[in-house]
Amino acid sequence: MLPYRNLAEAEVVLGRNLTAAETFWFHYSASMPDYLLFYHNIAFLFVIFTLVPLPMAVAELIRPSTIAPFKLQPKVALPPSSFLKCYKVVLRVFFFVVGPLQLISYPSVKLVGIRTGLPLPSAWEMAAQLVVYFLVEDYGNYWIHRAMHSKWGYEKIHHVHHEFTAPMGFAAPYAHWAEVLVLGIPSFIGPALVPGHMVTFWLWIALRQIEAIETHCGYDFPFNPTKFIPFYGGAEYHDYHHYVGGQSQSNFASVFTYCDYIYGTDKGYRFQKAHLAKLREQWTAEEHNGIDISNHIGKIE
Numbered sequence: 001m002l003p004y005r006n007l008a009e010a011e012v013v014l015g016r017n018l019t020a021a022e023t024f025w026f027h028y029s030a031s032m033p034d035y036l037l038f039y040h041n042i043a044f045l046f047v048i049f050t051l052v053p054l055p056m057a058v059a060e061l062i063r064p065s066t067i068a069p070f071k072l073q074p075k076v077a078l079p080p081s082s083f084l085k086c087y088k089v090v091l092r093v094f095f096f097v098v099g100p101l102q103l104i105s106y107p108s109v110k111l112v113g114i115r116t117g118l119p120l121p122s123a124w125e126m127a128a129q130l131v132v133y134f135l136v137e138d139y140g141n142y143w144i145h146r147a148m149h150s151k152w153g154y155e156k157i158h159h160v161h162h163e164f165t166a167p168m169g170f171a172a173p174y175a176h177w178a179e180v181l182v183l184g185i186p187s188f189i190g191p192a193l194v195p196g197h198m199v200t201f202w203l204w205i206a207l208r209q210i211e212a213i214e215t216h217c218g219y220d221f222p223f224n225p226t227k228f229i230p231f232y233g234g235a236e237y238h239d240y241h242h243y244v245g246g247q248s249q250s251n252f253a254s255v256f257t258y259c260d261y262i263y264g265t266d267k268g269y270r271f272q273k274a275h276l277a278k279l280r281e282q283w284t285a286e287e288h289n290g291i292d293i294s295n296h297i298g299k300i301e
C-alpha cells in the first residue's frame with residue numbers, strides 16, 4: 001500500500017519523475033495491502049514448482065539424443081509414474097507446509113522491515129542483497145544439511161529427500177515437512193539481516209527455488225550460464241550427493257562449493273572426479289592408439 005494519493009504526489013515526495021518501473025509499481029501496488037503483496041510468493045512458488053521442472057521432465061521422458069551426453073546418470077531412466085508421484089508429494093508439501101508457512105510469516109516480514117513503497121531499489125542494490133541472501137542461506141543450509149546426515153536426522157527426516165538417487169527437477173522440494181520448515185530459516189536470515197524491497201524478496205524466493213530445481217535436474221549442460229558464477233556447485237555437484245545417497249558425507253552445500261571445500265566435505269567428490277578424468281584421459285589415449293576400448297564403455301557414469 002503506497003502513502004500517495006496519485007502519481008504527482010509520489011513525484012513531489014521523491015523529488016523527481018518516476019521511472020517506468022516505478023510508475024508500473026505505483027499502479028500495481030498503490031491500493032494493495034502489504035500482506036497481499038507478500039502472499040504473491042505463494043503463487044510464485046506454486047508456478048515455479050509446477051512449470052520450471054517441466055521442460056527437463058519432458059526431455060527426460062523423450063530422451064532426444066542431443067541431450068543424452070549431458071545426462072549425469074545415463075543408466076537411469078525415470079518412468080512417467082515417478083515424475084507423477086514426485087509432483088503429487090510436492091503438491092502435498094506445498095499445500096500443507098510451504099503455503100501455510102508463507103501465510104504465517106507475514107508478521108516477521110513486517111518486523112524486519114521489508115518495504116513495499118517507492119523508490120524501487122536499483123539493480124545494484126538488488127544484486128548486492130541477493131548475493132548476501134545466497135551466501136547466508138548457503139552457509140546455514142550447509143550445516144543443517146550436514147546435521148540431517150547424522151543417523152537420527154537421516155532416518156527420521158532427510159531420507160525422504162534422498163529417495164531419488166538420480167534426481168530430477170520436481171525432486172528439489174521433495175522432502176519431509178520438517179526439513180522444509182527448518183530450511184525456511186536460513187532462507188529468511190539474509191532478508192532479516194539486510195532487509196530490502198518486496199520485489200527483491202520475491203526475486204530471492206523465486207531464484208533460490210529455480211536454482212534448486214536446476215541443481216536437481218539430472219543434466220549438466222556446458223552452456224549453462226551458471227558456469228560463470230564463481231564457486232557455483234550446479235547439477236553435477238549436487239547429483240553426486242544424491243548418487244552416493246544416505247551414507248553421503250560429501251557435497252552438503254546447496255548453492256556454492258566453498259563450504260564443502262573449507263570444511264573438507266568434498267574429498268570423496270573431488271577424488272571421484274579426478275579418478276574419472278584420469279580414466280577418460282587414459283581411454284582417449286588408448287582409442288587414439290587404435291586399442292579397442294569397447295569393454296570400458298558404460299563404466300563411466
Ligand SMILES: [Zn+2]
Binds near residue numbers: 162
Ligand atoms: Zn542429503
Ligand SMILES: [Zn+2]
Binds near residue numbers: 161167172216238242
Ligand atoms: Zn537434493
